[in-house]
């Protein structure tokens with residue numbers, strides 16, 4: 001997968017050099033390219049923003065640098081057609097299902113807004129040449145799209161074949177499509193079996209894998225009901241067995 005990130009703060013993305021994603025980049029599994037938006041400005045101050053039409057507080061990102069940046073980056077005709085992701089508080093909620101869907105894309109471009117946002121015509125103009133998605137990582141506002149892009153890129157990249165050593169862990173993730181659809185993970189434990197008087201639930205030491213799987217699902221249902229009743233309401237009743245309904 002190729003990922004282009006356009007930002008006025010490229011240094012925000014040094015975390016993508018670390019850990020499993022950094023390893024995947026070095027092995028060529030993921031091709032991440034950072035672009036400083038100011039490269040497409042030509043005044044002395046490399047201006048990327050201006051006052052909003054209609055008045056109001058703050059500044060809006062000018063369309064010209066974005067248009068030229070997207071033109072140049074997407075001119076790479078051999079790379080196919082990218083999907084443009086615009087992180088914004090007003091976007092559609094980004095979910096694990098979106099991560100699974102976007103992990104199948106060959107080429108993503110992230111446009112990191114700052115200030116009050118990017119001139120709306122940038123998305124309209126880009127949509128004439130590629131799919132465009134406005135996504136939000138949550139009901140709160142950040143100072144820009146960089147942190148949201150880091151979150152989305154990590155959620156997607158970890159699903160790519162070869163990035164995580166243990167593929168099995170993906171299927172047990174919270175929200176993972178399939179058995180964990182709309183469920184959060186229950187508690188996890190490791191050695192020692194007793195720590196400060198706190199015992200690991202004996203079932204986990206029993207070696208009875210079917211019973212352990214059942215216990216884990218029970219705990220996931222309990223934790224989801226406690227912390228995310230909104231997800232419980234979304235559960236497909238058909239996906240619940242008799243035991244699930246008793247939990």
Ligand SMILES: COc1ccc2nc(C(=O)O)sc2c1
Nearest residue numbers: 088113114136137142144145
């Ligand atoms: C101006 O660009 C922004 C500002 C805040 C913000 N908050 C996001 C979020 O997903 O919460 S994305 C995003 C982009």
